[in-house]
Amino acid sequence: xxxxxxxxxxxxxxxxxxxxxxxxxxxxxxxxxxxxxxxxxxxxxxxxxxxxxxxxxxxxxxxxxxxxxxxxxxxxxxxxxxxxxxxxxxxxxxxxxxxxxxxxxxxxxxxxxxxxxxxxxxxxxxxxxxxxxxxxxxxxxxxxxxxxxxxxxxxxxxxxxxxxxxxxxxxxxxxxxxxxxxxxxxxxxxxxxxxxxxxxxxxxxxxxxxxxxxxxxxxxxxxxxxxxxxxxxxxxxxxxxxxxxxxxxxxxxxxxxxxxxxxxxxxxxxxxxxxxxxxxxxxxxxxxxxxxxxxxxxxxxxxxxxxxxxxxxxxxxxxxxxxxxxxxxxxxxxxxxxxxxxxxxxxxxxxxxxxxxxxxxxxxxxxxxxxxxxxxxxxxxxxxxxxxxxxxxxxxxxxxxxxxxxxxxxxxxxxxxxxxxxxxxxxxxxxxxxxxxxxx
Ligand code: SF4
Numbered sequence: 001x002x003x004x005x006x007x008x009x010x011x012x013x014x015x016x017x018x019x020x021x022x023x024x025x026x027x028x029x030x031x032x033x034x035x036x037x038x039x040x041x042x043x044x045x046x047x048x049x050x051x052x053x054x055x056x057x058x059x060x061x062x063x064x065x066x067x068x069x070x071x072x073x074x075x076x077x078x079x080x081x082x083x084x085x086x087x088x089x090x091x092x093x094x095x096x097x098x099x100x101x102x103x104x105x106x107x108x109x110x111x112x113x114x115x116x117x118x119x120x121x122x123x124x125x126x127x128x129x130x131x132x133x134x135x136x137x138x139x140x141x142x143x144x145x146x147x148x149x150x151x152x153x154x155x156x157x158x159x160x161x162x163x164x165x166x167x168x169x170x171x172x173x174x175x176x177x178x179x180x181x182x183x184x185x186x187x188x189x190x191x192x193x194x195x196x197x198x199x200x201x202x203x204x205x206x207x208x209x210x211x212x213x214x215x216x217x218x219x220x221x222x223x224x225x226x227x228x229x230x231x232x233x234x235x236x237x238x239x240x241x242x243x244x245x246x247x248x249x250x251x252x253x254x255x256x257x258x259x260x261x262x263x264x265x266x267x268x269x270x271x272x273x274x275x276x277x278x279x280x281x282x283x284x285x286x287x288x289x290x291x292x293x294x295x296x297x298x299x300x301x302x303x304x305x306x307x308x309x310x311x312x313x314x315x316x317x318x319x320x321x322x323x324x325x326x327x328x329x330x331x332x333x334x335x336x337x338x339x340x341x342x343x344x345x346x347x348x349x350x351x352x353x354x355x356x357x358x359x360x361x362x363x364x365x366x367x368x369x370x371x372x373x374x375x376x377x378x379x380x381x382x383x384x385x386x387x388x389x390x391x392x393x394x395x396x397x398x399x400x401x402x403x404x405x406x407x408x409x410x411x412x413x414x415x416x417x418x419x420x421x422x423x424x425x426x427x428x429x430x431x432x433x434x435x436x437x438x439x440x
Contacts, residue, residue, distance in 0.1 A: 055080035061088035061348055067311065069349055071303045078299050078345045082337060086375050089344030093376040096351045101409040102401070103354060103379035105191060111137035117197055117263045119251075121291060123323040130325035140208060147190055147216045190216055191224040193247070197264065198229035206234065210241040217242030224284065229264070229272045235279035245282040245313055248272045253300025256293045273308065282313035286356065289342055290320035290334040298342055306349040314379060315353045317342050319360025334360070336368040340375045347376025354379045366400045373404065 056076030077085070093099050114134025115124045123130035138146075192212060199206045206227075213223050225238060226247035238246065250269055251257060257266045276283050287301045305312055319339055322331045339357070346355050356379035357372045364372070382397050401407070 055084040055088075057081075057084045057088040057344070057348060061092050065311075065351060066349075067307050067309060069303060069306050071299060074303050074306065074345065074349055075296070075299045077348055078295065078302075078341060082341060085341055085344040085348075086371065089347040089375040092348050092351045093378065097378055098409075099373075099378070100405060100407055101378065102373065102406045103356075103409040104397075105356075105379065105381045111135060115197075117261065119261050120327040121260070121288060121320055121323070123326055125326075128326045130323055137205070140212070143192065143212055144215065147212070147219065147221070190221040191226070191247070192216075193226040196228040199227060199231075199234055206237075210237060213238065213241040213243050217244075226284075229268055230275050232275045232278070235275040235281060238276075239279040239281050243281055245284050246272075246276040247284040247314075247316075248276070249285055249287055249316065250301055250304060251287045252291060252293050253297035254304065255300060256291070256297040260291055270304075273312075277308070277310050283308075283310075284314035284316065284356075285312040286314070286316035286318065286346075286358070288318040288320050288359070289338060290322075290331055290360070291328060292331060299345075302342075302346055302349055305346075311350045311353050313353060314356055315346050315350060316356040316358040316379075317346060317377070318358040319363065321360055321362075333363060336364055336371065339364070339368075340371050343372050343377045344375040356380065366396075366403065369400065370404055373406065378409065 056073065057080035060073065060077055080088075090099070112135045113124045113132045114126050115122065117125055118127040119125055122128070123132040126134070192209070196202060209225065209227065213225065217223050222244040223242060224245040224247060225243055229248075230238070230246070235246070248269060250266065250273075252260060254266045273283050273285055285305060287298075289298055305315060317339065319334045320328065320331055322329050322333070339360075343355055343357065346353070355377050357369065357377040358381055361369060361380060380397070382394055
């Protein structure tokens, strides 16, 4: 049994309390736990001993920014003792960010449902029979009114995108791809999403979106889009219009991906990410845990993201919210410890990326979310709904920020240019940088 799985069996609140209170004697209870944990304890102990007492999380937390990670290295970090992951994730976080600042994002669907893609977790897919019905796209008045409200509420970045709430912050947890336009109002960033597979045959809608991007950027907010697959030219047009970031999630590992989506390939997703990066646009890309994948698949996802030429500016970590009518409706929810493990590993291997505690946060107590922030998460979605799925109440989030001493992260028009390679891309694409656009 892998380390996280064993840890989960021990630490999941419901399961562990069941184990604590239904066994007849204490010795029997510990015998049972020890039996389940023994292979893990042996594996972790061997790994730690082989490194002179240091876990892989400890070893790699001290390293430089890298995009040449080996999958085994990331697996080692992921399998480190959880308390080491938490500690070293926090250490890396503090070395790269103000740990009290958390980016706040809000998601508004401006076109919901009826997506032609077959993502198994997504209630917006027309392949599944769910309660979500296809709706028409909001008109420009509605979009700009939402942007104005976002601005008044303090937003500084706007995102236009594709997907559903499992889209990684866009709409479904995994993408706002085909049929919807979504407005994401990060209190410091405004995000719009359109659930389209791609922009083919949508010239007039794309032109409208370019106009929204320019107008909202002119209001002084960062703008982000999620519009499905992009070609090179479309990415350049979005950058020229003033786009700050583009969301396109990989969802899971290359190996597990075909078990989740068959209507578009992993390589097509990577191509879109590449087009956005080469246009000088910051990329937001992450995935979903709880789809039925193995720990190795979670590591595979992080390996792909952390070996991109430029790390994504933002990495959403979503916990599946199983929705009735989708093929994954009976999927068991992930535990907070799985989220912490994923977040801390992402923080260590992509130290300068924003790590976003995304869909599924509604299931976690404030004390559990605090662990995620400690492990390295520094962005959340705010608002009562993430497109079609519930999210934490705004008042609850406000109280949580007060209790934990967190503050909203201010806008950063230079995001995405932290990595030296980004400057090369921008120069090659002959487009303005975020900073130039911000100060234009
Ligand atoms: S996740 Fe995005 S692309 Fe997939 S079905 Fe949902 S809306 Fe469509």
